[in-house]
Amino acid sequence: MVTTIDDLVERSREGVHRPGAREAYDAHQAGALLVDIRPAAQRAKEGEIPGSLIIERNVLEWRLDPAGSHRIPEAAGYDVEIVVVCSEGYASSLAAASLREIGLHRATDLDGGFVGWAATGLPTRAGG
DSSP, X not given: OOOOHHHHHHHHHTTOOOOOHHHHHHHHHTTOEEEEOOOHHHHHHHOBOTTOEEOOGGGHHHHHOTTOXXXXXXXXXTTOOEEXXXXXXXXXXXXXXXXXXXXXXXXXXXXXXXXXXXXXXXOOBOOO
């Protein structure tokens, strides 16, 4: 049996609460890490969320693994609340599932991604 990408995305979302833009904004204000995994070209085109951490997808697990030698200071433990952001909320579901696999049990992703965030009228800035 072949697993399609749609199957994989659906599986990555099973049993996981995916906050919408307003809820993710509130979580970020309360201390959750908002992690933007989009490549630089996409951020430049679409914009960015002020205060989000920019960690491109290819190094995400290395930067957020609390036991890793290449972690960032914010990767303080396995109980950190993380909301992963991509453009529309698909790649971020896969990325959040990967983070949960390395023990970051509070990792989830933004339902609707950056596009949904911007459409809600929450703060954005031009991408750099």
